[in-house]
Amino acid sequence: xxxxxxxxxxxxxxxxxxxxxxxxxxxxxxxxxxxxxxxxxxxxxxxxxxxxxxxxxxxxxxxxxxxxxxxxxxxxxxxxxxxxxxxxxxxxxxxxxxxxxxxxxxxxxxxxxxxxxxxxxxxxxxxxxxxxxxxxxxxxxxxxxxxxxxxxxxxxxxxxxxxxxxxxxxxx
Amino acid sequence: xxxxxxxxxxxxxxxxxxxxxxxxxxxxxxxxxxxxxxxxxxxxxxxxxxxxxxxxxxxxxxxxxxxxxxxxxxxxxxxxxxxxxxxxxxxxxxxxxxxxxxxxxxxxxxxxxxxxxxxxxxxxxxxx
Numbered sequence: 462x463x464x465x466x467x468x469x470x471x472x473x474x475x476x477x478x479x480x481x482x483x484x485x486x487x488x489x490x491x492x493x494x495x496x497x498x499x500x501x502x503x504x505x506x507x508x509x510x511x512x513x514x515x516x517x518x519x520x521x522x523x524x525x526x527x528x529x530x531x532x533x534x535x536x537x538x539x540x541x542x543x544x545x546x547x548x549x550x551x552x553x554x555x556x557x558x559x560x561x562x563x564x565x566x567x568x569x570x571x572x573x574x575x576x577x578x579x580x581x582x583x584x585x586x587x588x589x590x591x592x593x594x595x596x597x598x599x600x601x602x603x604x605x606x607x608x609x610x611x612x613x614x615x616x617x618x619x620x621x622x623x624x625x626x627x628x629x630x631x632x633x
Numbered sequence: 634x635x636x637x638x639x640x641x642x643x644x645x646x647x648x649x650x651x652x653x654x655x656x657x658x659x660x661x662x663x664x665x666x667x668x669x670x671x672x673x674x675x676x677x678x679x680x681x682x683x684x685x686x687x688x689x690x691x692x693x694x695x696x697x698x699x700x701x702x703x704x705x706x707x708x709x710x711x712x713x714x715x716x717x718x719x720x721x722x723x724x725x726x727x728x729x730x731x732x733x734x735x736x737x738x739x740x741x742x743x744x745x746x747x748x749x750x751x752x753x754x755x756x757x758x759x760x761x
Contacts (some may be wrong), residue, residue, distance in 0.1 A: 489672060490669070490670055490671070490672070490678070491666055491667055491668070491669040491670075491672065492667060492668050492669055492670055492678040492680070492681055493670075493678075495667040495668075516642060517642045517643065517645070517646040518642065518643055518646065519641075519642040519643060520641055520642075520643045521641075521704065522640055522641070522642065527643075528641065528642075528643035528644075528684065528688070529684075529687055529707045529710065530643060530680075530681075530683060530684020530685070530687045530688055531643060531684060533680050533683040533684050533687065533710065533712070534678065534680025534681060534683070534684055535680070536680075537678070537679045537680035537683060538670075538678075538680055541679075555714065555717070556679045556714045557713070557714060558711065558712060558713045558714065559679070559683065559711070559712050559714075560709060560710070560711035560712075561683075561709060561710050561711075562708070562709040563706075563707050563708060563709060563710075
């Protein structure tokens with residue numbers, strides 16, 4: 462799922478902050494902060510997030526396996542960010558649907574990663590797919606597919622503040 | 634059933650309460666600042682709603698089996714977001730659409746003030 466040629470030629474609204482570890486991209490989201498989700502990397506049409514292991518995220522106490530719903534949250538959040546990273550102008554995003562397949566149990570006690578790519582952006586809809594893994598995106602424990610609605614009203618978008626700041630440069 | 638929620642750290646983390654209405658398990662997700670996804674609206678994080686729906690489906694299945702010997706394992710879970718969920722308590726109710734020998738198909742609906750205006754709909758398949 463690498464960047465295609467047309468993707469690199471486009472001008473992205475969040476282009477100036479693409480790169481590793483821009484945590485300010487999610488720090489405005491109380492729930493992401495609460496879970497300790499960190500941004501590993503963003504780029505054209507894609508985002509990688511990390512969900513640090515915490516005992517309270519466990520769903521199966523006998524095996525120490527993280528509850529599927531926490532994985533949904535990780536992938537849902539990465540989906541929104543991937544769609545934001547595919548936008549050429551700032552617009553509000555709303556998730557329409559998200560399906561998560563649980564391929565195997567996540568290894569207990571490890572930090573989990575979510576990698577989502579927006580593989581098609583139309584005027585109104587963003588199409589995403591992604592995976593969740595412990596070490597290697599080629600060996601995922603979950604995969605997802607979803608659609609997000611791209612609105613015309615930027616006021617509800619948490620990303621507009623990057624636009625408010627002019628070039629998209631942030632003070633963190 | 635409440636004991637069961639106590640046993641699941643993630644359910645405790647979300648503060649989910651379980652009640653029984655018309656014979657079926659129904660779950661309530663109380664609102665608090667920590668579950669907000671969009672502060673501008675404000676709206677509950679979509680991932681939290683998905684997790685809550687999945688938890689409700691899971692508890693409904695466990696309740697149906699009447700035993701914790703065999704824990705249903707999710708194969709996949711799909712969520713349709715119908716409208717944004719505001720700063721209020723959310724209730725979810727699951728129906729077992731098909732209980733097969735090996736796979737159960739469960740439907741879940743979540744709403745806030747008005748049951749006729751659902752905020753999210755979920756469908757999960759579980760390995761029994």
